[in-house]
Amino acid sequence: MGNVVTYCEYSGSSLRGSALSALNAARQVAAKHGGQVIALLIGKGAAGAASEAKKYAAKALVVEDDRLENYLAETYAPVVAGVVTGQGASALVGAANNLGKDLFPRVAALLDAGMASDISGVVSANQFRRPILAGSAIATVEVSTPVVVLTARQSEFAPAQPSDEGAVETAQAGDVSALGAEFVRLAVSKSERPELTEAKAIVAGGRGMKSGENFRILEELADTLGAGVGASRAATDAGFVPADWQIGQTGKVVAPDLYIAVAISGAIQHLAGMKGSKVIVAINKDAEAPIFQVADYGLVSTWEKTLPELTAEIKKHKAQAH
Numbered sequence: 001m002g003n004v005v006t007y008c009e010y011s012g013s014s015l016r017g018s019a020l021s022a023l024n025a026a027r028q029v030a031a032k033h034g035g036q037v038i039a040l041l042i043g044k045g046a047a048g049a050a051s052e053a054k055k056y057a058a059k060a061l062v063v064e065d066d067r068l069e070n071y072l073a074e075t076y077a078p079v080v081a082g083v084v085t086g087q088g089a090s091a092l093v094g095a096a097n098n099l100g101k102d103l104f105p106r107v108a109a110l111l112d113a114g115m116a117s118d119i120s121g122v123v124s125a126n127q128f129r130r131p132i133l134a135g136s137a138i139a140t141v142e143v144s145t146p147v148v149v150l151t152a153r154q155s156e157f158a159p160a161q162p163s164d165e166g167a168v169e170t171a172q173a174g175d176v177s178a179l180g181a182e183f184v185r186l187a188v189s190k191s192e193r194p195e196l197t198e199a200k201a202i203v204a205g206g207r208g209m210k211s212g213e214n215f216r217i218l219e220e221l222a223d224t225l226g227a228g229v230g231a232s233r234a235a236t237d238a239g240f241v242p243a244d245w246q247i248g249q250t251g252k253v254v255a256p257d258l259y260i261a262v263a264i265s266g267a268i269q270h271l272a273g274m275k276g277s278k279v280i281v282a283i284n285k286d287a288e289a290p291i292f293q294v295a296d297y298g299l300v301s302t303w304e305k306t307l308p309e310l311t312a313e314i315k316k317h318k319a320q321a322h
């Protein structure tokens with residue numbers, strides 16, 4: 001039994017929402033392990049977020065190194081594994097997002113540790129709940145190795161609240177060998193909109209939008225609300241919108257305060273990525289569409305009629321509020 005290292009993603013001097021959620025999961029794990037939470041920040045400029053991280057943990061541990069400027073799982077994995085061993089930690093926690101999927105299995109392999117991915121609950125020090133079969137069942141899994149590696153679903157662990165005033169420490173990266181991998185370039189799709197996994201509101205479109213061109217009408221609603229824009233797999237597979245907009249079992253898992261599903265039927269694989277949303281609004285012309293079974297508010301109508309009306313109403317309301 002021991003401390004819990006939490007891998008924290010950050011942007012500039014702020015922790016990302018994924019880090020706050022991971023810190024909440026880590027606190028629950030630490031309570032079962034009888035240890036403390038250590039917030040781990042890695043990369044060039046990592047110290048910038050340490051003053052925020054120490055509010056959530058007994059210690060913020062910073063590993064700054066020019067060689068870690070660009071994220072590569074090959075270089076980061078040994079550093080994370082080194083910290084877990086060096087701190088004598090019994091658990092490592094991170095977010096179940098793309099980075100978690102890339103990095104954590106490698107760290108688990110280096111530590112010879114068992115891993116539970118995508119956890120939605122902490123049962124005991126080594127037992128965890130995780131959704132299976134596209135979220136239609138919940139499994140309780142047990143990890144029997146001395147060190148436990150976990151990725152936690154952001155939709156299931158609310159952001160941690162600041163409660164500590166821990167110390168900031170630094171550690172050396174040690175050997176940073178890329179194992180033959182080489183960083184070439186980072187192609188970031190720039191958007192003024194919030195990232196899907198961090199967004200408070202999301203407007204998502206499905207195959208029924210019929211084209212990428214039509215998505216602009218949906219995007220106008222999203223921009224009026226300050227929302228992120230998502231899509232079903234059918235819409236991304238059809239090339240209407242980029243693949244990284246996909247929400248669902250094989251896309252992003254989101255849990256905003258408001259999710260507006262437009263012309264999305266509500267297949268179980270889509271629901272797996274959004275049914276944790278606080279308020280779900282569905283707009284679909286088919287009253288029998290399964291999306292209405294999970295919707296808090298449903299509108300049986302075409303998007304052609306509804307979206308322009310809704311956007312205009314919200315704009316009017318915003319103008320009156322000013």
Ligand SMILES: Cc1cc2nc3c(=O)[nH]c(=O)nc-3n(C[C@H](O)[C@H](O)[C@H](O)COP(=O)(O)OP(=O)(O)OC[C@H]3O[C@@H](n4cnc5c(N)ncnc54)[C@H](O)[C@@H]3O)c2cc1C
Binds near residue numbers: 232289
């Ligand atoms: C292994 C696996 C993984 C998958 N992963 C994912 C995933 O991550 N995410 C995901 O989304 N899917 C995923 N899928 C696909 C999933 O099964 C569905 O095929 C997909 O979600 C359907 O997308 P859709 O609802 O946009 O399209 P459809 O099912 O074709 O639904 C379109 C809807 O639009 C409505 N509509 C049509 N015209 C209008 C209009 N003018 N106005 C209003 N409504 C209209 C229709 O009534 C219909 O309900 C996966 C499938 C498999 C097998």
